[in-house]
Amino acid sequence: MAPREYSLRLQKGITGGFAPPTPSFIATITRPVDSDSLNITSASRPDGTPELQSFAPKTLAHSAQLNGASASADALVDELHGILKELPTEQPPGSEDIYGLDTSIFWGSDDLQWMNGGMNGVTGQPGSVQPTAEQKALFKRAVEIVETLVGEAK
Template sequence: MPPQEFSLRLQRGIAGGFAPPTPEAIYTITAAASQPVLQVTAAERPHGTPELQDALPKTLSADSHSSALIDELHAILKTLPTEYPPGSEDIYGLDTSIAFGSADLMWTNGGPSGCGGGSSQTQATDDDKKNFKRAVDIVKELVAKAS
């Protein structure tokens, strides 16, 4: 069963270096026990523009399909490693971070300011990378379903 309350943030564009990364997209999904719907925002930066465009909040029904996707995402994140030290390296190679918080899981990759170079003491296996890609695809599917 997915968590009743959670907050999720996916950022595409986390690889930096000397300068901080420029996000290409930031998606957020939040669920509150008192709300029958999920709150979704999607801010994207059109190619060739310097900043993200503001996104209007949307909602997504917490139906059985959405709940199953969130449950799958939650289960995947519980098994995945994160880089150490935080923000050192994009161990999944997708230039994407996910931050997920609920009562039973706090999971973040990519560090608060993206990945600034260096090496991580923790590395992702091929299976970890495949599962992280699935987690990213789940978030994209949920965002696409919002209206």
């Protein structure tokens, strides 16, 4: 069961190296304490444009039944929380994109601090952790969950 208060961030475009990464999409989802809704913000960078374009903040009721998903927002967040608890992160942090999706997730709550990709993206240097095919599939599912929540917000 996910905590009552948390914050998560998804970023597409984490591969850097000599220059910092250029994100193509960033979404932030927060659930303030004692709130029945998720606060969702997102920004994307269309190809060929230099800056992210922000969208108006949205909300999503935690109990909302989602179109195209057989679960509520609450159930998807619980699934995401459970997945992240089981997944490894790269070692050292920010060394390489171990999941191969050029995407990072940050989750912060009182019971879990999880992040892949490092604060400044990944350098591409080999690390000491390599996920299994099953772990890569779980990370892909985690990304899909965040995208679903962002897409359903109004």
